[in-house]
Amino acid sequence: MRLLNTNNIKVGDKLPELVIGPISRNSLTIYADASGDHNPIHIDQGFARQVGLPDVIAHGMLVMSYLGQVLTNNIDQSSVKEYEVKFSSMTNIGDVLTCNGTITHMDQTEMGKLLKIELKVLDQDNDEKLIGESTIMVS
Amino acid sequence: MLGSSLLNKNYPAVVFHVTKHQIKSFSEATGQTDPLYFNENISKKKRPSLLAPLTFLTVIDHKQKKPYQYIIDLGMDLGRILHAGQKYMYHHPIYSGDVITKRGKISNIYEKNNGDLQFVEFKSYYTNQRDIMVAESLAIIAYRNNI
Numbered sequence: 001m002r003l004l005n006t007n008n009i010k011v012g013d014k015l016p017e018l019v020i021g022p023i024s025r026n027s028l029t030i031y032a033d034a035s036g037d038h039n040p041i042h043i044d045q046g047f048a049r050q051v052g053l054p055d056v057i058a059h060g061m062l063v064m065s066y067l068g069q070v071l072t073n074n075i076d077q078s079s080v081k082e083y084e085v086k087f088s089s090m091t092n093i094g095d096v097l098t099c100n101g102t103i104t105h106m107d108q109t110e111m112g113k114l115l116k117i118e119l120k121v122l123d124q125d126n127d128e129k130l131i132g133e134s135t136i137m138v139s
Numbered sequence: 140m141l142g143s144s145l146l147n148k149n150y151p152a153v154v155f156h157v158t159k160h161q162i163k164s165f166s167e168a169t170g171q172t173d174p175l176y177f178n179e180n181i182s183k184k185k186r187p188s189l190l191a192p193l194t195f196l197t198v199i200d201h202k203q204k205k206p207y208q209y210i211i212d213l214g215m216d217l218g219r220i221l222h223a224g225q226k227y228m229y230h231h232p233i234y235s236g237d238v239i240t241k242r243g244k245i246s247n248i249y250e251k252n253n254g255d256l257q258f259v260e261f262k263s264y265y266t267n268q269r270d271i272m273v274a275e276s277l278a279i280i281a282y283r284n285n286i
Contacts, residue, residue: 020170027168030167030168031168031169033164033168034161034164034165034167034168034169034198035165035168035197035198035201035202036198036201036202036203036206037197037201037206038201039207039217040217040218041217041218047218050218051218051219059222060221060222060225061194061197061222061225062168062169064194064225065169065170065171065192065193065194066169066170068192068193068194069170069171069172071193072173072192072193073172073173077175077190077192077193077232078232080193080229081228081229082226082227082228082229083193083226083227083229084224084225084226084227084277085224085225085226086223086224086279087221087222087223087224087225090221
């Protein structure tokens with residue numbers, strides 16, 4: 001895997017985007033088993049309808065996991081110090097997700113190079129699914 | 140507000156054995172491609188074993204006997220909760236073979252939109268078998284009061 005050369009980047013640079021999907025029922029079932037998150041809202045259509053949704057929705061943590069690859073595809077995981085997201089809207093079956101990251105802050109500190117990366121997931125209609133931020137320290 | 144007397148309630152420590160199988164299956168389910176999560180021989184050049192990906196901590200949160208106990212204690216019904224946000228702070232890598240102890244507490248309870256939405260924050264601390272704090276997390280849960 002080819003990592004970002006942090007000597008050669010500036011604020012405003014974008015990390016290579018990642019396109020995921022379409023999200024399938026099967027991918028939610030597989031994620032439920034692998035993660036242990038068996039909340040029926042993600043796997044049982046009848047349950048989802050009972051609580052006022054048209055269908056099951058994707059696990060937020062699955063979408064956060066996809067987005068995290070925008071970081072770790074380009075940056076050594078040991079440099080990732082913080083990773084946080086807010087889930088803005090529900091991710092539905094059939095959605096195609098575009099995950100992207102932009103460098104918003106860069107600072108040379110005693111510990112190394114500190115970066116802030118703004119992160120976002122949009123669907124096929126450009127609706128925001130998730131926004132986030134990561135703090136990176138490259139020593 | 141539901142369960143506001145439970146602010147700062149601590150939950151019993153949960154011990155979790157990280158296996159290669161769990162790292163591989165979680166990595167596969169989340170579409171990871173980096174061999175560090177799958178191939179021990181590649182991973183081993185620089186690391187003791189398979190590396191857990193950034194969001195693997197959620198497996199430790201969920202693969203326990205009562206993952207939603209604090210939601211139940213708050214009097215909330217599972218169909219009305221939404222995951223509103225998640226934060227991780229990473230201090231040390233987690234590898235297969237590690238034994239992670241998670242300690243957690245309800246760290247904040249508040250409401251928005253005149254009570255239509257109630258929020259609960261659950262803070263967790265994860266330490267490994269050498270008593271090194273490997274990570275911290277904050278889960279933000281929203282509860283829909285009006286459906």
